[in-house]
Amino acid sequence: MKLSAEWVNKFLTKSLKTQALADAMELAGVEVEAVLLAKPFDDKIVVGKVVDLEPHPNANKLKLAQVDVGKSTLSIVCGAPNIQEEQLVPVAQVGAVLPDGTKIEQAVLRGVHSHGMICSESELGLSSDHSGIMVLPANIKISSKINNIIQQHDVIDVKTAANRWDLNSVIGVAREVAAQTDQKLKLEYPEQLKSSTTKGASIAKTGLANRFMLVRLKVKTDKRSPQWLVQHLQAAGVRSISPIVDATNCIMLEYGQPLHAFDASKVEGDIQVRLAKKGETLTTLDSTERKLDSADIVIADTKKVIGIAGVMGGGNSEIDDSTTEILLEAASFHPASLRKTAIRHGLRTDASARFERGIPVDLQPRALNAAVKLLSELVDAEVVGEPVDIIEQQPTQTVVTASPERINSFLGLNLKPKEVTTELAKLLFGAKEGTKGAVSVSVPWWRPDVTMEEDLAEEVIKLVGYDKLPATIPAWRPAKASFDNRWNQLWQAKAVLLSLGLFEVVTYSFISKDDIARLGWDAKDFLKLQNPLSSEQAYLRETLLPSHLNTMARNRTYAKSYGIFEISKAYFKQGEGKLPTETQVLGVMTVGPTGGYASVKAALDRLAREFNVAVVVRPKVYDKHIAHPTRSGEVMVNGKLAGLIGQLHPSLVQQYKLKGEVGYMELSWDTVVAQAQTKTYRMQSRFQSVERDVTLLLDRDITWQQVKDEVESGLKDARISFVGDYYGSDLPADKKSLTLRIQLVRDDRTLTEAEVAAEVENVQNRLKKRFNAQLR
Template sequence: MQFSEQWLRTFVNPPLDSDALGHLLTMAGLEVEEAQPVAPAFSGIVVASIIEAEKHPNADKLRVCKVDAGTGELLQIVCGAPNAAAGMKVPCALVGAQLPGDFAIKAAKLRGVESFGMLCSARELGISEDHGGLLELPADAPVGCDIRAYLALDDTLFTIKLTPNRADCLSLAGVAREVAAITAAELSLPAVQPVEPVTDARRAVALDVPAACPRYCGRVLRGVDARAQTPDWMKQRLQRSGLRPISALVDITNYVMLELGQPLHAFDDARISGSVHVRLALPGEQLLLLNGQTVSLTPDSLVIADEDRVLALAGVMGGEECGVTLDTRDVFLESAFFAPAGIAGRARSYGFSSDAAHRFERGVDFALGPRAIERATRLILDICGGEAGPTVVAEVASALPERPAVRLRPERARRLLGVTLDDGQMQALLERVHLNVVPSGSDLLVTPPSFRFDVEIEEDLIEELARLHGYDNIPAVPPQGQLMMLERSESARSPWTVRHLLAARGYQEVVNFAFVEEAWERDFCANEDPIRLANPIASQMSVMRSSLVPGLVANLATNRKRQQQRVRVFEVGRCFERKADGEPVAGFHQPVRIAALAAGGVVPEQWGERERQVDFYDVKGDLEALFAPRLLSFEPLSHPALHPGRAAAVLLDGRRIGWLGEVHPVWVQRYDVGSAPVVFEVDLDSALESRLPSFGGVSRMPAVTRDLALVVAAEVPAARILEVLKAAAGPLVTEISLFDLYHGKGIDPDKKSLAFRVLMQDTHRTLEDAEVDAAVAALVQQAELVFGARLRGAVE
């Protein structure tokens, strides 16, 4: 929020300079983001009146002016401004004046004519970029008056960065209350006297949705002059608050909003039919807003309507068709309270924002409506004339926000703050910010006023005590206490452990946006209905990702464009999928996954090892190392992102946890990544699970090794055979491993020979041949039974 320091000081004027005031506001929780002067430093510029303006004898675009600058004699000044004319009041820089940029004014000759000063534009004063001509001042501007004093240029523009809970400070009155509380300076808010109605003109108001709008004030004003000029003092305050003056009626509603914090709206009463209704939008209704945007209203949109049509989007913006114009004669003035829950996010859902929505969605003082409409009525009557009707107040008191008392335990507050404040001091501090405090035994019952939506629990009150007492006044005491090591299961790993494991294998971590291109979801995930963003930050970031891999492929493409051929990257991040029972948001599942991509050489180019491109089995080894000592298994998989026949599902303890494979050639070509990278993606939770190694003594007994060459059908996976053999192995078998694959002479074309090495050992005795033969026979028998296998070389 931006405001003028001079305007603020009309409400509260503490004995502090601008810098001290800005620091005080920041330390009180109202962070001053920027403080800049209204105008740069300059001197020697006064209000002057042009008495004569004649054409320069030697230049077509120059005029020779006789100027009264209050010096006792007329000054001759040569001016090139196109609008210089007799009778104008303008700023005049006298000889010796200093303009912005250390530009000194001296007597000079211009095309043979002496000039004793300079007539100034707004740009030359540094107060505007307008350089179209001289800055024209009002006719009643006093000649000879210092221009800084006349235009109130010794002012500072404060921009404060408010947290969403401090909606009460989105007005000059709110900021003034805070300044008065923390400086103990006198607070003098504008006096608002009720305007006596002189006409019976009124409109009935119906609250069809009292939960969203429990109070609505409306007033009819007849015979106003909408073409009246907004006073210069009001224009100046609006401009210095970042608002552009538009017309008297609009400027007055904006002024009251800035002054008191209550958004108002002025309707052209002649365009309203019958009663005013605050209701929900009907199916198919549309509204042309004041910003020129036509919106299709949703059934949960709160609107202001008459008997025939929608007039405004409640608490957000008025409609173009019923807004006031320069021809408006009768005005219907609105001052309402809209519940924050009914307004929050409404403007953003339509792709814009407004000052009214910014305030209502954070919480506006629900008791302020009648006072604000009286203030606006008085300003309209004083500036635009007209006659006021009675204020119609529609209210459902039971739906207004409750302000229950909050119990504050002084002893707890002292313990948390580390400051010794007695109960009386706490009460005095809280009452300075208009909180009603009533002692209740050893506690204090504190009731917040209607404009403080942020005070709901005891911690809110303790925070108030801290900032009112002053954060600078709280001693910095080093914390003391005993720390206890928390128990942590050794079978669980942290995400950082997983990151370090991948980094140790040569991968670099990346962090990509969760917002991705819709084409990525369609190509890599076959996702035709991705989760779309209502307001994407860019057109190429319009949907939420359901996989991390597309982002890694994009990283690879970027690296390839920069001549980086060997790339190994990984990411740990959240994905987003539709799921009816999803948590924490119903309808959406948000798993955290880890994905990696490898492309280029297996190792960096070097003399000691022959160059070889990374393949499926290299990345499979990295994935298995990530899960060690737990063992993974793999099975064929068809996946839209992966090369057919070079893709596998990753299984842990029989459950699928992810996938692994080479990127499909179509996407390699489309996304211009050169050679095909190999990728994997698995659930992070599965990678965080570990298994503690169990100690076993080293046997002193000799081990026995037997090799089994089994002939099986070519389509039988070796991993499946290995799994069955291990399941059938007796207690003597300590290890079974595959060490050879053979196709060729002596083997049918539709079959293959797999050679397994079986290691057998007992820790207490030497094995006998009969025991070894029996164990091997059991393995062969199981392979025959399940796979129809036979020993290579055996007679069929």
């Protein structure tokens, strides 16, 4: 909200400089976003008098004016329709620079020399009115500098808290500044309107408005807004429209109470605050036709809607030049309902922003009285009949009993009860000392946010000053923080998988019914959302598989071979009346022309080395719709079941239009990290290692893991690795060829050829005895 510094000073007994005002606002808790200092007018812009006016010889719409500026009379070509002889006007002489940066130069307009420019309010940056030249009061001295006649306003841009409606007004901010600077607020509320009635208006149901007031005024619309009002509004970023509209905007900015004026001649019958009916529409003041919702609070007469309550009026009751009587409204509408209406229609106006914060019912009569007084000065307004005043929520007085000891404990100070009451009195709180040192505080009506001792402590410290808080060392010691290694392990796993060339993905936890059906599962076994974002996100996943298949399908055109991984949540349905469980899982999926299983197995082995765990894959077809019949299994980590691994079934791969072999692995991340062991350093042997490849003929159903376990049980200090397998027409149908690599090393010597041969022979014999393996 933008505030004119002069406007705020109007309510202070001692005016402050703009920066001092801003500093006081900051101390009072009003966040200052910017201080905009006014730029003075160029000294070459002066007051001139039109002494002669003739038609332009070469243009029908232009006139040739002779303007007396004191030392000389200037010949100026002007096209303003409102220019007349004897007028006092602002004149920009040759060489003057206007606020927008335009430099005035001597010009020839349609063959006639023009020595300057007669300015409009728009050209001086005072308003957006460019319909004609600006006419100055007749009592101003010719040749006076405009700088001395029209005073530009410094502007302070502030950001107000959502719970402080009062700081959305000039008076509210001035009240805080006055307290900070030990001044009294200069505010006298206008004389209250005499009697009131409840006839002529009604509130249809409870909860729409806390208070609704109307006053009928006879007005004259042939007036112009005075310069001081235009400048106040302009400083606040509000455009001047007409005296009546300007007056309502002025009161809204000054008091924080939005007002609205209806043309009384366009209102039929009594006015009612009600909810919109189905099918009703309203063309608002911005010329937009809006379809109303049954939850919208509206202002209506007996035949039509004439305004969206607290947001914007209707064009069907707009005041114009023919208006002779107006109905001036001041109300306190329900904040939550009004906010929803403003959002629904995309109409967050200055008025709705204030109503959303909640406006006390004590404010409406004060603001309405002030508006009537201002309109009487601007448009000769006269009250017609009795004002309407309907109160649904009676004003209440909040009293907070506070203990100075408690306030001191909050603040770390040692204030006496008298000091507490003195500080609160500066903010016009009715504070008095009670029994046993307690302080009874009557909260003023404009501070509904103050309801407890903590609120009072906040008000006290703002006035005492945060700089008065003593610096003390905390008397407590923080508890020893335990180190959670899970995050470190998470980043370790990601680093390993990224180093293998895999891409990390982040997918939604939601899947569709079609995703479940594609995998041959029943949607009843999955958790269904009560209010899904869409049908494509109606269920919570129990596995990352459908999410990863969809990701691969969407990216299948970008590369032939690639892989992805994700560490995320899976959700499992429990029995009736039980909450579902969430498990963190690691999923890896690869695609390529060949090596579907081998690629994910390589990732598993690399993770096993990183976390120092023993990994075994037990052959098992975990799902006949999903897994390849001979290339899938369960993953055991240190003897505990941790997940599954394998190549996906070709028919499933075809459903997702993927080409080649797709490998997939999913592990329970909780199981992996629970089994992870700290690596211990072992010095590498300084003697040369020896490698030997052994190729065997085995039964097809014998797995690599079985062979590896058997070899490792008979060899110490040896490393066994898989080289390859072969299934060919030159082999028996029930056989396969398997090649393994044995790496042998000793810590104390280099192995001799005889020792190596003996170890290899031992391996061959063990495998022959266990699996009837033949050396090829």
